[in-house]
Amino acid sequence: MKFLKILLTLNFLFLGFLKLQGQNKKVEIKTEKLTDNIYMITGQGGNIGVFIGEEKLFMIDDQFDHLSEQLKECISKLSNKPLSILFNTHMHGDHTGGNANFNSDKVTLVAHDNVRKRVKTNNLEKLREKKIDTNYFTRMLPEITFSNDITFYDGDETIMAFHVHNAHTDGDAIVYFMNNNVLHMGDTYFSKRYPFIDLKSGGSVDGYIDAHKKVLLLINDETKIIPGHGKSSDKKELQEYVLMLEDLKANTLKAIAEGKSLEEVQNSKTISSKYDATHGNGFINPEKLRTTFYTSLK
Numbered sequence: 336m337k338f339l340k341i342l343l344t345l346n347f348l349f350l351g352f353l354k355l356q357g358q359n360k361k362v363e364i365k366t367e368k369l370t371d372n373i374y375m376i377t378g379q380g381g382n383i384g385v386f387i388g389e390e391k392l393f394m395i396d397d398q399f400d401h402l403s404e405q406l407k408e409c410i411s412k413l414s415n416k417p418l419s420i421l422f423n424t425h426m427h428g429d430h431t432g433g434n435a436n437f438n439s440d441k442v443t444l445v446a447h448d449n450v451r452k453r454v455k456t457n458n459l460e461k462l463r464e465k466k467i468d469t470n471y472f473t474r475m476l477p478e479i480t481f482s483n484d485i486t487f488y489d490g491d492e493t494i495m496a497f498h499v500h501n502a503h504t505d506g507d508a509i510v511y512f513m514n515n516n517v518l519h520m521g522d523t524y525f526s527k528r529y530p531f532i533d534l535k536s537g538g539s540v541d542g543y544i545d546a547h548k549k550v551l552l553l554i555n556d557e558t559k560i561i562p563g564h565g566k567s568s569d570k571k572e573l574q575e576y577v578l579m580l581e582d583l584k585a586n587t588l589k590a591i592a593e594g595k596s597l598e599e600v601q602n603s604k605t606i607s608s609k610y611d612a613t614h615g616n617g618f619i620n621p622e623k624l625r626t627t628f629y630t631s632l633k
């Protein structure tokens with residue numbers, strides 16, 4: 336028993352050490368030029384989109400708090416224009432963690448209504464425990480919110496942001512740069528890997544698939560897609576992806592109709608076996624995927 340206790344303590348210390356190391360390690364920030372004035376930035380957390388407008392910058396998502404300085408340095412190399420609009424595709428911390436650091440008097444933070452609600456509730460405890468101060472807390476919150484859609488104009492560019500219902504969460508927005516023909520899908524798309532559908536925050540399998548179908552009506556073969564996670568993508572890949580989701584849905588529904596329990600579906604490898612090798616090696620492994628599909632569709 337004593338030995339086990341020591342082991343557990345050691346394990347705990349080691350995990351703590353790993354966590355510290357993870358925070359201090361310098362993350363490699365990479366940029367990919369998608370068009371003359373749109374870049375995709377990857378580091379740690381959700382993919383960022385940066386649009387260089389005529390006079391100002393428009394940025395989509397901002398990863399984690401501890402990466403803000405590195406990201407600012409990276410963006411300053413792309414353009415010396417000031418940031419004007421910071422847009423959140425949804426509320427998860429790997430997309431909004433830098434909100435307070437980027438949000439100054441000259442920046443307007445924009446997101447769907449439910450992003451503001453959830454960022455607020457999710458960080459109230461940190462505020463109460465004094466892990467963050469009131470000023471930081473206020474700067475984390477979107478200042479302009481919308482329920483269905485919102486459009487931005489900059490020179491020749493029209494930037495449409497539209498809400499998709501109960502997809503990855505209940506506050507997802509997809510951003511389309513019409514002239515550049517670039518789409519940022521946030522976490523409504525995990526390119527080449529199984530999606531994380533946050534059922535506890537209002538996400539659903541049906542909403543996720545509907546979001547893809549809506550997008551497919553809007554884009555063409557030349558559209559460049561920035562997914563929430565994974566490499567930049569296009570219409571053809573998105574079409575294949577939604578076919579996979581529909582196949583997984585059909586297999587899960589069949590298992591439900593046969594009266595299978597959650598546990599049986601979790602263990603039923605055949606439901607997802609066709610895609611596990613190509614899509615199941617990320618954060619969402621095959622078992623987690625089957626759990627989400629069953630829970631959402633039951």
Ligand SMILES: [Zn+2]
Nearest residue numbers: 425427503522
């Ligand atoms: Zn997310």
